[in-house]
Amino acid sequence: MCDIDMPSPTEQALLPVMRRFNDAFLRPERFGWRDAYALAAMTWGPSRGLAIAHAVQDFLAALMTSRPVPLRLADPAASIKPLGPDEQAVLRLLRAMQADEAPAARDEIALLTQGRIEAAVIRTGLELAAKLDPMLPMTPDRDRPALEVVI
Template identity: 50%
Template sequence: MMAHLRKKPTPDALDPVSRSLLPVLRYFLLGLQDTGHAGWQTAFGTAVEIWGEARGLAIAHRAQLFLSALLNSRPVPLSHSDPFCPEARLSLTDDECVLLALLSHMRDDEAPAARDMLAALTGGRIEAAVVRTGLDLCAVLDGTHGAQRGKGAPRLSVVS
């Protein structure tokens, strides 16, 4: 089938993790690419609504780090749907499809496919910061980040 005849996936067709992460990514992309917009605030709030305070803040923080690294490795902005537009929420841009596929392959430890998706997003540049922050995000999404640490609420301590 010709590429232009293929039907683009909709957010409803995404796996549950990708579907939950999509609005957070869109708000961050809006905030990171439009300097006059504070989409990052909405991204953090949305993540907390979806995953609860502790996990939501951790996911949002790592998503912001990942997207910042990714955008720094690209010559052009990522296309994304307006998270505030109800009609736009019903579809995915090409960049969103590739971005979510990249994260899905990273979560599933499918390195060759993840490399292909990352190369498609960056014009062939595979930067360590993007890979590291992407894997950190995926570990938090899958609940494996910090699994070796003790359970319970995070605690601050002074280190000298």
Template identity: 35%
Template sequence: MTLQVTLTPDLVQAPLVTFGFDPFEARLVSIMRHFVAAANAPGSQAWHRAFVIAAENWGEAHGLAVAHTLWPVVRELLELREGDFTSNDPLDLDTRDLLTTDEAQFIAMLHHMRRDHTAKARDAVEALTHGQMNPDLIRAGLSFADRFPSGARQRLRGTPALRVVG
């Protein structure tokens, strides 16, 4: 199946390292949490912090593109789940390296989409959305995966690559 995230009722969170996400995906967690916080408190500046963190992680040009492309995925998910998405506080140091079930399923969905594992990605979407295969969420996730595929050199499309010509 997928990187199904099944946590026992007494264990509602698990360490990030137990899921096997790559470093790029692990860095998405903080950005996602800030976007969730911004959606839950529209007057907050959490969205700004998400963009700042992305720029700090990957540089301004690349990081801002990551955050800009991740936001529609988070937005579609939150709209679909109607507020029923459990996320840790992005500023809580005690939970920085822990993932809730929902957070882990979200990153697992992107994990499989970025690797073009269609069946596993479909299972991950189904688990994350509680069986609702929402085309807007899938489209946003695939757009993110297309822009930032696993294993690809992380640079923006359209930016020139320097080559030595001899």
């Protein structure tokens, strides 16, 4: 398990979304989930961004229920670097899942959940990793038709 010195552009875009959802789990009265969905839609466009945000929320919820303590992610307003241990482990897990490196992914899940390898974490992690395909463009698709109200 190595440290992540430089997150990829996709990971850099993902971190603030993850941090906002984590903040929403810990402090629901702050409504961080709204910011997470809005940020993802701005980053990846409405259809892909909302799908990614939903996958992040599902994945973090599965992780939270399989851990005895909450994830320790940085404040949503903090800079990307330095990454904390839990943030690095989540990014390493997603990288391993994208690369189909099952032993590395299993090690990261065990690290994040203190040894509890639960199907929900694997399933939601794989779903998120698939949506974060680095071959797809990061920018929102501006050429898609938008609905307009005509009076």
